[in-house]
Amino acid sequence: xxxxxxxxxxxxxxxxxxxxxxxxxxxxxxxxxxxxxxxxxxxxxxxxxxxxxxxxxxxxxxxxxxxxxxxxxxxxxxxxxxxxxxxxxxxxxxxxxxxxxxxxxxxxxxxxxxxxxxxxxxxxxxxxxxxxxxxxxxxxxxxxxxxxxxxxxxxxxxxxxxxxxxxxxxxxxxxxxxxxxxxxxxxxxxxxxxxxxxxxxxxxxxxxxxxxxxxxxxxxxxxxxx
Numbered sequence: 001x002x003x004x005x006x007x008x009x010x011x012x013x014x015x016x017x018x019x020x021x022x023x024x025x026x027x028x029x030x031x032x033x034x035x036x037x038x039x040x041x042x043x044x045x046x047x048x049x050x051x052x053x054x055x056x057x058x059x060x061x062x063x064x065x066x067x068x069x070x071x072x073x074x075x076x077x078x079x080x081x082x083x084x085x086x087x088x089x090x091x092x093x094x095x096x097x098x099x100x101x102x103x104x105x106x107x108x109x110x111x112x113x114x115x116x117x118x119x120x121x122x123x124x125x126x127x128x129x130x131x132x133x134x135x136x137x138x139x140x141x142x143x144x145x146x147x148x149x150x151x152x153x154x155x156x157x158x159x160x161x162x163x164x165x166x167x168x169x170x171x172x173x174x175x176x177x178x179x180x181x182x183x184x185x186x187x188x189x190x191x192x193x194x195x196x197x198x199x200x201x202x203x204x205x206x207x208x209x210x211x212x213x214x215x216x217x218x219x220x221x222x223x224x225x226x
Contacts, residue, residue: 002071002089005113008158011074014052024190029055031189032135032220036102039131039180039222043101048122049108050086053079067100069093091117098127107136109168110154115161116171123175123225132177132223139184140164142216148204152211153218165219177223186215 032055036045042063047056050068052075059066061083070076071089079086087094091114103122112118119132126132138151141164145151154162163171169179186192191213200212 001113002091006071006089009072009075011072014072014075014078025054027190028136028185029058031185032106033058035183035220035222036104036131036133036135039133039224040102043130044099045102045104046095046100046122046125048103048105048118049111050079050084051075053082053084053086055104055106056084057082091121093121093125095125097124098130099125100130101127102131102133104133104135105137106134107153109134109137110162111158111160113160119171119175123177126177126225128225130225131180132172132175132225134168134219134221137168137219137221138162139216139219141166142214144201144204144214144217151217152213165221168219168221172221172223175223176226178226180222180224181220182222183220184216185218185220186213189213 044065044067045056045059047068050056050070053068056066056068056079065085067085068076068079069087069089070079073088076086076088103126105122109115123132136153138153139145140151140162142151165182169182172179193213197212197214200210201214203210
């Protein structure tokens with residue numbers, strides 16, 4: 001099964017999605033990292049689905065031990081070349097219980113074909129008082145999903161498990177985490193263009209298609225281990 005999943009992420013998937021030269025993406029990463037750092041000012045962090053390390057590399061190596069994993073050996077090789085501790089995919093994570101101050105899944109959860117096993121493993125390696133953090137996760141309880149049955153962040157060939165904010169909060173609580181905060185980043189993000197987005201929303205209601213950001217489409221959930 002994992003071999004079939006890996007084929008969905010050829011080398012070109014990462015070379016065409018390298019965001020190092022995208023100012024909007026860099027700004028979004030900085031906003032997200034600032035929120036993570038407010039919870040975990042220093043320590044060991046693990047990025048599940050780290051890609052080539054664009055997000056993880058932004059954590060100050062003087063403050064953080066930066067670990068990641070990805071399904072693509074091409075991606076992990078590039079991440080390691082950037083000074084990150086990146087491992088190839090394995091279902092059972094090769095870390096001791098409580099090894100990390102934070103485990104982060106950024107834009108990853110909907111693409112995991114064994115989501116509950118993965119979350120149990122991610123929860124296991126978070127230390128008591130540490131954080132399990134979901135960033136850039138599509139929210140199926142949003143108005144756009146309710147009306148249109150889709151969200152711009154979905155990637156249909158690679159989707160497995162699409163969740164709402166309430167579903168994800170329940171899962172986190174059942175993993176023995178306290179939900180500290182759920183956010184819906186839009187206002188103040190580099191992707192928010194309220195007038196354009198309102199017009200494109202209206203156009204989508206009328207059957208016209210154009211990509212747009214919208215309040216509630218994306219969520220962040222922060223859980224702290226009890």
